[in-house]
Amino acid sequence: MPSERKKLLVVEDSPMMCRMYRIVLAPAYDLVFAADGSEGLDAAAREDGLDLLVVDVNMPRMDGLEFIRRLRGELGMTEVPVLVCSTEAAEGDRALAESAGANGFLPKPWRPEQLKAAVHEQLGEAP
Secondary structure, X not given: OOOOOOEEEEEOOOHHHHHHHHHHHOOOOEEEEEOOHHHHHHHHHHOOOEEEEEEXXXXXXXXXXXXXXXXXXXXXXXXXXXXXXXXXXXXXXXXXXXXXXXXXXXXXXXXHHHHHHHHHHHHOOOO
C-alpha cells in the first residue's frame, strides 16, 4: 500500500542544511536526499511518486540550475514542482531559477516557518 505522505527530493550538498531540512520537513513528509545535481538526476529517475523537489543552487559537479534544466528536458519531468532554496538571492538569481524551470524560490537562510509555507504553497496544501 503506497504511503499517503508526500515524497520530497532534497538536492543539497551541505550536511548541516540536510539536517535542517530533516528537522523541519521529516515530521510531515518522506524525504529523499541527493548531494548534488548529478545524484539528484539519478534519484529523480529512480524514485517513483516525487511530489516536490527542493534544490540548492551552488553544488559541486552539477549546480541546481543545470539540474533543473536537465530534469525538465532530459527526464521530461515537467509536472513536479521545484522549489529553489539558495544563498544567491538577488532578484536576478530568482529570475535565473525561474528561467531554468523552478516554480518557487526561497532565499537562505530560511526560518522553519518560511520553509514550511513555501513547501505548502508548492504542494497546494493549506498551511
